[in-house]
Amino acid sequence: MTGGVWSEKSDQDLVLAFKEGEEAAFGELVRRYKEKAMQLAWITTGNYEDAKDAAQEAFIKVHQHLHRFEMKSQFMTWFYRILMNTAKDFIRKRKWKRFLLWKNTEEMNNYFDRVSDPSKSPSKDLLNTELGIKMTESIKKLPFQQQWIFTLRYLKGFSIEQIADVTELSEGTVKATIHFAAEKFKKEIFPYLQEGGKLK
Amino acid sequence: MNFEKDDLELNEFFGRVALRTLPKSMLDSFEVELFRKIRHGSGISVSMLLGIGAVVLGVTAASWMLLSHSEEELPSTARTTVVSEQQRKVIARSPVRGDVAISHKKTEIASPSAGDDKATSEFTETHKFASNKGAEPQEKSIVSTVSKDLLLLQMLGEDEGIGEDLGLLDSDMEFIVKSMAVSNPV
Numbered sequence: 001m002t003g004g005v006w007s008e009k010s011d012q013d014l015v016l017a018f019k020e021g022e023e024a025a026f027g028e029l030v031r032r033y034k035e036k037a038m039q040l041a042w043i044t045t046g047n048y049e050d051a052k053d054a055a056q057e058a059f060i061k062v063h064q065h066l067h068r069f070e071m072k073s074q075f076m077t078w079f080y081r082i083l084m085n086t087a088k089d090f091i092r093k094r095k096w097k098r099f100l101l102w103k104n105t106e107e108m109n110n111y112f113d114r115v116s117d118p119s120k121s122p123s124k125d126l127l128n129t130e131l132g133i134k135m136t137e138s139i140k141k142l143p144f145q146q147q148w149i150f151t152l153r154y155l156k157g158f159s160i161e162q163i164a165d166v167t168e169l170s171e172g173t174v175k176a177t178i179h180f181a182a183e184k185f186k187k188e189i190f191p192y193l194q195e196g197g198k199l200k
Numbered sequence: 201m202n203f204e205k206d207d208l209e210l211n212e213f214f215g216r217v218a219l220r221t222l223p224k225s226m227l228d229s230f231e232v233e234l235f236r237k238i239r240h241g242s243g244i245s246v247s248m249l250l251g252i253g254a255v256v257l258g259v260t261a262a263s264w265m266l267l268s269h270s271e272e273e274l275p276s277t278a279r280t281t282v283v284s285e286q287q288r289k290v291i292a293r294s295p296v297r298g299d300v301a302i303s304h305k306k307t308e309i310a311s312p313s314a315g316d317d318k319a320t321s322e323f324t325e326t327h328k329f330a331s332n333k334g335a336e337p338q339e340k341s342i343v344s345t346v347s348k349d350l351l352l353l354q355m356l357g358e359d360e361g362i363g364e365d366l367g368l369l370d371s372d373m374e375f376i377v378k379s380m381a382v383s384n385p386v
Contacts, residue, residue: 027231031231034227034230035227048226052230052233059234112219113219114218116216153207154210154211154213178207182209186206
């Protein structure tokens with residue numbers, strides 16, 4: 001089966017195909033999720049190099065365990081759960097890794113490519129670097145769980161139910177976590193928005 | 201807590217935000233590297249590195265213990281050779297080295313007919329010990345080492361702990377002390 005044909009398949013079909021021995025189906029899952037995985041890991045780890053390592057480690061775990069995935073949940077939420085746990089472990093081990101391997105990583109100071117400042121011209125999509133950096137810093141300051149839930153919700157558009165599935169928390173806990181994270185985020189961002197802005 | 205209000209505001213706000221897209225070259229190399237890792241293993245991880253370190257330490261410690269143990273089983277000639285390097289430095293500074301050597305040589309040529317039971321006994325033991333190795337040169341080597349040990353003990357006033365300090369085994373010390381009685385009947 002060619003790459004083009006695989007790209008038309010659903011995640012579920014790809015998982016089934018992989019279980020039947022089609023290694024290429026896994027390749028399609030990687031192509032489908034690699035950038036999202038890198039972006040999420042990047043927000044957590046704060047640099048490209050570590051994000052790449054964490055995302056690759058998550059894919060390796062998926063490859064090792066996919067044959068046991070029972071498809072009771074979506075592949076996407078299952079994958080993000082693995083990615084989240086891997087990133088968490090990665091951060092925990094990172095200090096030692098840097099110490100042992102003398103590994104320098106390039107810190108990233110802005111996760112955002114485009115941030116429209118609502119206080120300026122709402123009709124124009126202005127690239128606001130300063131606001132982007134401030135937002136990045138605000139997200140970095142959140143505790144790990146809040147960071148992930150906040151990011152999944154507002155940067156990846158996950159539903160509360162999907163986030164609950166990824167984090168294995170109740171929907172009520174997810175909502176409460178989002179609320180606490182939102183409060184902190186708004187408090188940080190507020191000084192950068194003018195009176196007319198939505199977030200106060 | 202007003203989750204719905206927060207959620208609506210933030211959704212609206214983040215609707216104007218886009219995460220940075222990653223360069224295609226980076227994503228391509230990500231994929232290549234990932235499949236290489238899957239195929240050949242992910243290389244040396246930190247835990248593996250720590251594991252290897254622990255194994256190396258363990259092997260080193262075990263080797264050291266084995267060597268220490270096997271050293272006890274080595275013939276006395278070998279043992280005294282090990283410690284004699286340290287002793288030699290002391291002896292080299294000693295102006296009485298020749299005297300001791302001569303003194304010991306006298307002991308060596310003493311015979312059971314000398315009339316001194318103790319000296320005869322000691323000499324026999326010395327000889328027996330050396331004969332375990334069979335050859336004559338080995339016997340001479342032992343006697344020579346003993347003379348150095350003897351000198352050292354004399355210089356340091358037969359301190360009880362000196363043998364341990366020098367890494368001498370109890371059997372070495374016993375042997376040396378007995379030899380002292382032969383060469384210095386005082």
